[in-house]
Amino acid sequence: MSEDETQTPASGPGPDWGFETRMIHAGAGPDPTSGARQTPIHQTSAYAFHDADHAASLFNLQTFGFIYSRLGNPTVATLEERIASLEGGRGATCAASGHAAQVLAFFPLIEAGERFAASTRLYGGSVTQFSRTFPKFDWHCDFVDTEDLAAVEAVLAQGAKALFVESLANPGGVVTDLEALAGLTRAAGALLIVDNTLATPWLCRPFEWGADLIVHSATKFLSGNGTVIGGAVVDSGRFDWSASGRFPGLSEPEPAYHGLKFSETFGDLAFTVHSHAVGLRDLGASMAPMNAFLTLLGTETLALRMERHCRNSLAVAEWLTEHPKVEWVSHAGLPTSPYRELAQKYLPNGAGAVFTFGVRGGYEAGVKVVERCELFSHLANIGDARSLIIHPASTTHRQLTDEQRAAAGAGPEVVRLSIGLETVDDLVRDLDRALAAA
Amino acid sequence: MATDLHYSDALIAGILRRVRTIAMVGASPNWKRPSNFAMKYLQEKGFRVIPVNPRAAAAGALILGEKACASLEDVPGPVEMVDVFRASEAALEITREAIRLRAEKGFEVVWMQLGVRNDEAAAEAEAAGLTVIMNRCPKIEYGRLWGELGWGGFDSGVISSRWPRPAKGDGRAG
Ligand SMILES: Cc1ncc(COP(=O)(O)O)c(C=O)c1O
Numbered sequence: 001m002s003e004d005e006t007q008t009p010a011s012g013p014g015p016d017w018g019f020e021t022r023m024i025h026a027g028a029g030p031d032p033t034s035g036a037r038q039t040p041i042h043q044t045s046a047y048a049f050h051d052a053d054h055a056a057s058l059f060n061l062q063t064f065g066f067i068y069s070r071l072g073n074p075t076v077a078t079l080e081e082r083i084a085s086l087e088g089g090r091g092a093t094c095a096a097s098g099h100a101a102q103v104l105a106f107f108p109l110i111e112a113g114e115r116f117a118a119s120t121r122l123y124g125g126s127v128t129q130f131s132r133t134f135p136k137f138d139w140h141c142d143f144v145d146t147e148d149l150a151a152v153e154a155v156l157a158q159g160a161k162a163l164f165v166e167s168l169a170n171p172g173g174v175v176t177d178l179e180a181l182a183g184l185t186r187a188a189g190a191l192l193i194v195d196n197t198l199a200t201p202w203l204c205r206p207f208e209w210g211a212d213l214i215v216h217s218a219t220k221f222l223s224g225n226g227t228v229i230g231g232a233v234v235d236s237g238r239f240d241w242s243a244s245g246r247f248p249g250l251s252e253p254e255p256a257y258h259g260l261k262f263s264e265t266f267g268d269l270a271f272t273v274h275s276h277a278v279g280l281r282d283l284g285a286s287m288a289p290m291n292a293f294l295t296l297l298g299t300e301t302l303a304l305r306m307e308r309h310c311r312n313s314l315a316v317a318e319w320l321t322e323h324p325k326v327e328w329v330s331h332a333g334l335p336t337s338p339y340r341e342l343a344q345k346y347l348p349n350g351a352g353a354v355f356t357f358g359v360r361g362g363y364e365a366g367v368k369v370v371e372r373c374e375l376f377s378h379l380a381n382i383g384d385a386r387s388l389i390i391h392p393a394s395t396t397h398r399q400l401t402d403e404q405r406a407a408a409g410a411g412p413e414v415v416r417l418s419i420g421l422e423t424v425d426d427l428v429r430d431l432d433r434a435l436a437a438a
Numbered sequence: 439m440a441t442d443l444h445y446s447d448a449l450i451a452g453i454l455r456r457v458r459t460i461a462m463v464g465a466s467p468n469w470k471r472p473s474n475f476a477m478k479y480l481q482e483k484g485f486r487v488i489p490v491n492p493r494a495a496a497a498g499a500l501i502l503g504e505k506a507c508a509s510l511e512d513v514p515g516p517v518e519m520v521d522v523f524r525a526s527e528a529a530l531e532i533t534r535e536a537i538r539l540r541a542e543k544g545f546e547v548v549w550m551q552l553g554v555r556n557d558e559a560a561a562e563a564e565a566a567g568l569t570v571i572m573n574r575c576p577k578i579e580y581g582r583l584w585g586e587l588g589w590g591g592f593d594s595g596v597i598s599s600r601w602p603r604p605a606k607g608d609g610r611a612g
Pocket of ligand 1: 097098099100123125126166170195197198216217218219229230231381382
């Protein structure tokens, strides 16, 4: 068949579009009915069917389309396509929060009584979710030091079906050796799930290193202004569920859909179709369209913001290393960081904007620094345009044991910063004043 | 798989624009089978899909309103595309049949479904002047190129600021 290039639709170089172009355009052409150029907020609960046959096709998953916003919404779908594109994934499913996205990620994978493994270096809330709440679903997590590859191999050999890590770990400064871990999970027939929240796809793209799934808290840098709670799970589309046989949720007949097998029917779309059609349908933790809209606005400037976040954060980290009241600074961009090499490999555009430092004087001094800041906001979040400060031991990592806190890099003297987009000299001045008082 | 297959969006869109009738080899009368899903979707998008399924043909069955044919030989032409919904091993024989019947039926494209790839068959078909697509689903490609795949949260790879987006069969330059 002859091919007339001038007659083709809707499409340019496809996967060759640059990151910054996809940040603004992926998933979002002009609205098909109105021509609205910015993505409309589809504030609707449900969608009209053409006729009974169309309704049946939708409920049977025979055609693409919307039924009810718990399962899917056009504004949310635009964000899903955008995030999938930025990560280089096949598809994405947005969720009401990062934590909801984590539940959605495990939901098709782990059956009652089964196990997965997770790094000891995680956001404290994830440690609590995996160790306290997941056991109520009879899902069990083994925490492992992922810098000890023999220990990782051992836990995978004992039947862990997935390994969960953070690419750049909260509370900061720690970079995970994704490629090495992906080698181990692949050999064990398990999945590597990477929380890419702190890095964002601008700094790190875990699928390029062999990850199978990525989760995000969109609450942080993706939205970027401290406006929303949101999350996403992204599928690489590369795990062969049918061949594996270890994941019956995706490869065996699904009774609620007349016995269809997701992997057979949807191929590399299976995980994402399942996450909407079963995960969101039954867990119900769907993202609101307004939150998707705000996150879409955030993604439009992601690279620009991350560049400045990283530059400001490295400058503040460098300044802190010289400060007499500072014992240590954990920032993977510093030449003294034990993670410097891993950062150069996995985070070539910058080592992120969330990091920790140790104040001389321990717990009391840590609390004081936080309370004395004027410009830094004292709150439990990261990834805002505003600079943020917190004392993890008394807040985000409070529920953990002393050992868990130490393993997570959240000891008593630790202060966590999330560096924003302000004038960097003002940030330094604010910290200087607060440290003087500590 | 030997090497990654790459087909330009322009090539795929050109095929899906031009083709009116598809012979789907391996179309199942069971509505829960993937082939039946794809057939129903393509019908909704305006393609005529003629099922080729010897067992269904012997039973005189209709699949989604179309009489099942026993073989490509029995398919009433003109048919521009043969969609192979069978295992990769079976694709060679089906492709040879398509090459043989090419002029008589008007076949222009041999399309092998997602997961189906037969490089030997492809080489023979291309040598005979047929266009070959392997390891792709026309339903997914249609949805991807005309804006429906993204509804499911998938990356379509399509970026365009044009409005309205050119539709299938719309002769407007894209
Ligand atoms: C690395 C990381 N993952 C997950 C989460 C949880 O996200 P959310 O608060 O959106 O549920 C957080 C939140 O702080 C986080 O920092």
